[in-house]
Amino acid sequence: MSRERSYSILCWVSALPLLAMGAGLFIGFFRYHAPGSEGLPFPLGSWGHYFAAFAGCALIAWGISLVGAARRPATGRSVGTATAVGLALAGTYRMLAWVVGDYVLVGDVLRLEAAIMIGLSLAFVWLRPVHPARNEAS
């Protein structure tokens, strides 16, 4: 399998959960304010739902960028770089969340998520397509 094909699959695999989660967070805000509805299944309150909806918007934008990179891998290299950084940061704060102990209810799920995100970040680092100019030179 070519590197571009692998990168494309990786982008699709990463984009779909981001889009789903982003939509969930965004819709959660509207559900929270709908009469008789409870919103997201976390004790977030009004401001928590407000910022969760904003995070949802960012996740949707991120997901759409990844879909673009999946369709045209050669021109979507920088999306891979940004995604690798974003996933590494997301994994890092999950490790801190595990250490803090305030999220003890979810146990080692935090560490599992961190491992998956760091692993995906590594995949983005190595599967990112070579720059077209360099490709032509070689």
Next chain:
Amino acid sequence: MLRWLATLILALLFALNALLPSTDIGRRGNEAQARAEVPGSSARVGSRLPDIELQDLRGNPVRLADFRGARTVLTFERSVDW
């Protein structure tokens, strides 16, 4: 070069994540530590609770001893809406 540097950083993060349970830095965050250091927080599974006094929703004092002999369920929640 940058690719290898990123790989090194990510490998270190991965290793740290795997080693976390075997270190003694876990479960010592701000809130967790504050909870452990509450004066009089001597409650343990199987031991008798200290006789605490709190206020009900009308502001009346309620002592835990008032419920002695009756089956009592205590729940502790924090307000998230303000």
